Amino acid sequence: MKVTVAMTLLSAGLMTLPVAAEQFYGFMDLSINYLDWTKKAEDRTNPDIGGRGGAKEDFFYIELEGGAGFDWGDVYGFIDFENPTNSNDGQFSDEAFATDGFRIAAKGTLAYNLGSSNWNAYGHLYSFTESSSGFFDQNLVLGVSYDVFTDFGLWFKPFIGGHYEQQSFAGSGWNGGMLGWVLGYDFAIGEQKFSVTNWHETEFARDDQFRSNGTQYQLASVGWNGAVALWWHLPNNLTGGLQYRYADNKLGTAAYHDAIIYSLRYNF
Structure with missing residues (x-):
């Protein structure tokens, strides 16, 4: 399996911190x-009934996530282990492309601050690997982002950049651009x-x-994905979440x- 490297972007950011950097969070x-x-979703991906992609199956995963904000900018990263109790007999085994x-x-x-403005030089690296088939897909985005913070609990970080992709079956090269955002709102009841x-x-x-x-259907020139989540912050450093993934x-x-x-979640 190709070794995932997405977390190196976070590590590199931490290693290049100025000695006197002030940490905000x-x-x-x-x-x-x-x-x-x-x-x-299961019907639209079921190849037996004309699904427009590889079959999808429910799964559980373990995630380690972290981030920090400094006076020079901020870093964030996560790593997910999907179906962590499952394995296969080797690359391109009988279970190749198994949904589980x-x-x-x-x-x-x-995100590195550009002067005293809210603009940042922005980069992210996403990596996905699948054990049974040896499939991997890595996406590098380089561009700019913008920070919006309010005094009533809302924060918003949009970005846009060029998109470079490397995939096991498609090869590598520039693949258009990507725009997106992360946002959050904290409140109490x-x-x-x-x-x-x-x-x-x-x-x-x-x-x-x-x-x-991998099917007769080709992906459109524009595609999008994301998630909307509600988080309930519980005692003992626990957080419960319900997310709509699209x-x-x-x-x-x-x-x-x-x-x-x-x-x-357990919050350290």
């Missing part, structure tokens, strides 16, 4: 999550604390080289598909 959490595809195969997904982001978050990515002007999904012409499927994710 930091967090790290470990979570267990269960992703439940909707019946609509072991997979690793990871991402690292770095009585003594209970909650957060709403959203991450979103839209790929545009995709190259034909990367639009095949994608269109992404994740190997030339159609809209969605899922619900149930999450429980």
Whole structure:
């Protein structure tokens, strides 16, 4: 299996911190999550009934996540272990492309302040590997981002950049651009604390080289995916989450598909 390298972007950011950098915030959490595809999504990806992509199956995953903000910028990263109790007999085994195969997904982001403005030089690296087939897909985005913070609990970080992709079956090269954002809103109901978050990515002007999904259906030149989540901050450093995961012409499927994710986090 190709070794995932997405977390190196986060590590590089931490290693290049100025000695006297002031830290504004930091967090790290470990979570267990269960992703439940909707019946609509399962039908639209079922090859036996004309699905527009590889079949999808519900799965659970373990995630380690962390981030920090400094006076020079901020860093963020996660690594997911999907179907962590499963394995296979080797690359291109009889279980190749099994929907319950072991997979690793990871991402690292770095935003470096441009002077005293809210603009940042932005970069992120996402990596996905699947054990049974040896499939990997890495996405590098380089561009700019912008920070919006409010005094009433809302924060918003949009970005846009060029998109370079490397994939086991499609090769490597520039694959259009990507724009997206992360945002959050913190609020309370009585003594209970909650957060709403959203991450979103839209790929545009995709190259034909990367639009095949292994079926007769080709991915559109524009595709997007993300998640909207409600988090309930519980006692004893625990957080419960309910996420709506969505994608269109992404994740190997030339159609809209969605899922619900149930999450429980421990915050260090």
